[in-house]
Amino acid sequence: MRIAVVGGLAAGPAAAAEAKRQAPDAEVVMFEEGRHVSIGTCEIPYYIAGHLGGADALVVNTAEKLERSRGFEVRLRERVTALDARAGRLVVDALDYGAQREERFDRVILATGARARRLGVPGEDAAGVFVIRDLEDAQAVRLWLETESVRHVVVAGGGYIGVEMAEAVRDRGLQATILDPSGRVLNNTVACEASDLMDRAVAAAGVAVRAEKPTEILADRAGRVRAVRTDAGELVGCQMVVVSIGVEPRTELAVAAGARVGEMGGLAVDDRMKTSLANVWACGDVAEVPRAPDGRRVLWPLAPTGRRSARVAARNAASRGGRADTFRPIAGGVAVKAFGIEVGSVGLSLAQAADAGLDAVAADVRHWTRTAAFPGSCPIDVRLVVERGAGRLLGGQIVSAEGAALRADVLVPLVQAGATARELAEDLDLVYNPPVAPAVDPLKVAASVAVRRAGR
Template sequence: MRLAIIGGLAAGPAAAAEAKRRAPDAEVVLFEQGPHISVGTCEIPYLLGGHLEPETTLQVLTPEAMERTRGVTVHVRHRVTALDPRRSRLTVEALDYGSTREEAFDRFILATGARARRLGVEGEDAAGVFTVRDLVDTHAIQRWLDTQPVRHVVIVGGGYIGLEMAEAMRSRGLRASILDPNGRVLGSTVACEASDLMDRAVAEAGVPVRAERATEILAEDDGRVRAVRTDRGELIGCQMVIVSVGVEPRTELAAAAGLRLGDMGGVAVDDQMHTSARSVWACGDVVQIPRAPDGRRVLWPLATMARRTARVAARNAAGSASTRSADRFRPFAGAVGVRAFGVEVGSVGLSLSRALDAGFDAVATDVRHVSRTRAFPEAAPIDVRLVSERGSGRILGGQLVGREGAALRANVLVPLVIGGGTVRDLAEDFDLIYNPPLGPAVDPLKVAASQAMRDAG
């Protein structure tokens, strides 16, 4: 059997390695249009900010190591330009040679991922305007910072990447400004509805967050960026712009192959990561997957889900028909964490606004407690929001914000959101660690859950 994996980064290599484990005798071939197949993209802001050693490599796995240790054939700088499931053929362009060929495969796994969204405004192609998606972006940003007289960086988008890039620029001693229509950070990505701790930390670090949209990018005569114009008519002078307004799935290949797409524009798959074509599976940032607690299929472009979906896709694509039914993707809880400017945020499940949009009769409970016993001078406040269903008390989601102990505490909520646990379960049946320098006698989550029992009725 010949199995083609189309795409690298998190999902592609994970799928290729799992397929080879499941079917050792199969010929597994991975195609990636870029020069790298496996990169730790979440570390990019920390490398650019000087928090990691300059020689630190973000390559998790090189093509050579993939071939040597996993037995997978790897072709980098090879773009798959067409997928024909009916004929079981791929059309592949070798970018370094300008040649095109057709290859026959028995099965296919689509892992084309997502691309950084662009602003779609005039002047966006000016020199000094960057997105943050891969190592190519990273090296380009590093070269610009090393060779240009950068004093002020405008970051368009206040999600977790924009927030981390703002911290990275401040760590380099540069001015940074964030443009976000919400007028605050993390408004549309990691839910931070119940606390202003992160907003205050950003402001104290000297990073203004402006409730504005970029409408034009202006350049000098030599093509270098010089300013950003906003929807309020403001002109913000800068020598660098970082666009961080989310990603969109790369579905061109899937659409041209006739694969069915979902309502959010991603590839539609079943719980086995099977597409609408008999011989094609898909995984990673390109697919829509079911979230807990409502089961809606959404895009969730994070490495954790890329690897989970990749393993399911690979086990089914490489397995026999009799073994596939056992390998299914279960709804995910949407656990996300970020730390910047000395503040942590952890988010799991649905925010209040998303729960209401999903049709739940939801209620939010907000409490402030401490990270460890108050007798310790290092004890810091933690803001907790639990989102639960009125009447049943079912936990739909939660967010924690604080200077310590917030992000990883949110992991406690993952099994509750997935398994339909209630605020009563959390308040009365969960034994959470009590140790004075680690956590108070009554954990902030249990304090919130006790209050939520009253709020949710």
Template sequence: MPAQRIAVIGGTAAGPAAAVAAVRADPRAEVVLFEQGPHISYGACEIPYYVAGTIDEAERLVRLTPGRFEQTRGGTVRTRHRVLALDPARNRLTVEDLATGMVRQERFDKFILAVGARPRRPALDGLEAPNVFAVRTLEEAVDLRAYLDAHPVRHAVVLGGGYVGVEMAEALRARAVRVTILEPGPGVLHAYLDAALRPLVEDALRRHGVVVRRERAVGLDHHPDGMVRSVRTDRGEHIGCQLVLLAMGTEPNTDLAAAARLRLGETGALAVDAQMRTNLPNVWACGDCVEVERVVDRKKVYVPLSPTAFRTARVAGHNAARRGRGLPKQFPGIVGASAVKVFGLEVAAAGLRPDEAREAGFDAFTVTIRHWSHVPLYPEARPVHVQLVVERRRGRLLGAACVGEKGAALRADVLVPLIWDGWTVDRIRDLDLIYTPPLAPALDPLIVAANEAAKTVRP
């Protein structure tokens, strides 16, 4: 049997992981990874800390260079190569070499799309101004930090109050830049947190000099030299600034796939089955361009996070290369877990928010408690807030959120497998979680919350 050729389109997290899985599944295969940028593997989630200066050099974010990847993982890497078109019916890719401008077609037997996501951009004129930035890629982060190093930025306006928005606000404050976040929705992190917990985050932001305004940007005012000088809002305000940061979330890169007639799902991302196969038999997809199933309610969701990217990539790479040997790998779905640090405040969530539980048809209720990170008599104990989303009749845990300065994120981690396996709050309250005065109280905040929730369960 002749060696198969497999094209992996895209780098960062999913692409390299898929390429490695393909090489392992079929060491004889010729696996070629195409990436239009200069880097194939770097820590995108570490970008805010590089911009802040906590991480001193951009090179420290690079996990694997193309040469190192080829030496240690196998396969071939082609950076600065943009895939212009995918023709699965003819097994062809049209590729542009960005260094030379040469365009050519190449034949492959199978294709793995790991083309990721792109920042959402508001419908505003003048976003091409030199002091408007997004920070999706390492190159963009380097440009932003270089701009901050070279220009006297006193005030920045951040468009969006999601994870990236609050992380970048903290990064800019670390550089003594005043920050205003424009978040026209219900509040910062509203896609992750219920209204009961969001004020904790907004209070932390305000205490550290970040202004949060429930306003929408409707226009940009420019100096004659093209620089943005202020942001106009839907309340008629003109907010003066020397820098604008786009942090309005991401959307899947689907242009290449849609042109190749790959099916999109209800979320707008690529539709794949549990084996990460698209509607075309020789095309798989993974990472931030696909939708996945949420195990709690079996709904298709779009969750562009690194853990999901790596997990889907391993499945896609293995199944694309396996050539019928052994059983195909299956992607079991996600609970949906994420966390962010906001000026020392840990904010973590897993599973369904209260509104998502109601939309999914659950008769659900919430409990929110305030307890302690460890025994209050021991120094530096801090409050921990826990919210549980619970199915009323069975007491099944559907979702949770934890907010606090100590131990909040890892407590949310504890709940992820319990949500996955359908644990009830009655079962959770019977766990023998750790008790030691410097680390955890006699009744852990999770037990306190489960005890409170058990009072409302109505079998």
């Protein structure tokens, strides 16, 4: 059996390794059009800030190491340009040689990932305008910062990458401005509906957040960025722009082969990560996965989901008729730490619950991260989103200078299992230790409020 894995940055290596484990006698080949595989993209802002040393710190695995330790073949600088699922053929371009060939396969796993969204405004091709997606992007940004006279950086987008990039810029002693139409950071990515702690920390660090979006990028005579024009008619002078407005799945290969696309633009897959094409599975950022609270298929381009979906896709692709493996719905956990503040978010925000047609209420509390009298204890804001009547936990957001992300982790299995606020309030024995957590944890305090608000 010959299994092709298309894409090698995150989900691809996990899928190839799992396929080889499941079918040791199979020939597993992974195709990656870039020069690198298995890159730690979440570490990029810290590399740009200068905290991680050289670019090698971003390399999780090399092609040679994967081949030696996992037993599958890695083809770098080879782009799969066409897929014929019915005939079992791939068309592959060898980019370094300008050659094209056909390859046979029995089964294929698509891990083509996602690309960074562009602004789509005039002047976006000016020198000094960057997206943050791969190792080459990271190296280009750091080189620009180290060789150009950069004083002010405009970050388009206030999501978690935008916030982390603004912090990286400040850590280098530069001025940063975030442009986000909401006028807030983390408004759409890591919901902070009931807390202003991150907004206050960003402002205290001297980063301006403007409720505007770029409409044009202006360059000097040498083609280098010099300003951003916004939809408010303002000109914001700068010497660098970071575009961080999200990603879009790279579905072109599969769509051209006839694969079905889901509501959010990613590849539609079943619970076994199987696409609508014969003998073709998909995983990672390109595939839509179900979320636990409402079962809706969503794009969730984060590494833990990518690896989990890769393992399920690979087990089924490599199967010779055994029991099928299925993908459990995600809880949608995500966290960010910047400017001394942690934000953790799980499941649905109140706005997302309403959009999903769920009758939900929110319980908001401000408590303490440790016993209140203990040195170092600080405020923590907790919002739990629960279903009215049933009291089912739909999601939660936690914001504090400490302990927010790990408390969000507590919510993950509860949201996945459909647990209730009452179960959290009354049945879970969470840790109590004065230097670590108060006698009644902030999650339990919020859950008690949620029980009363939900009427159950």
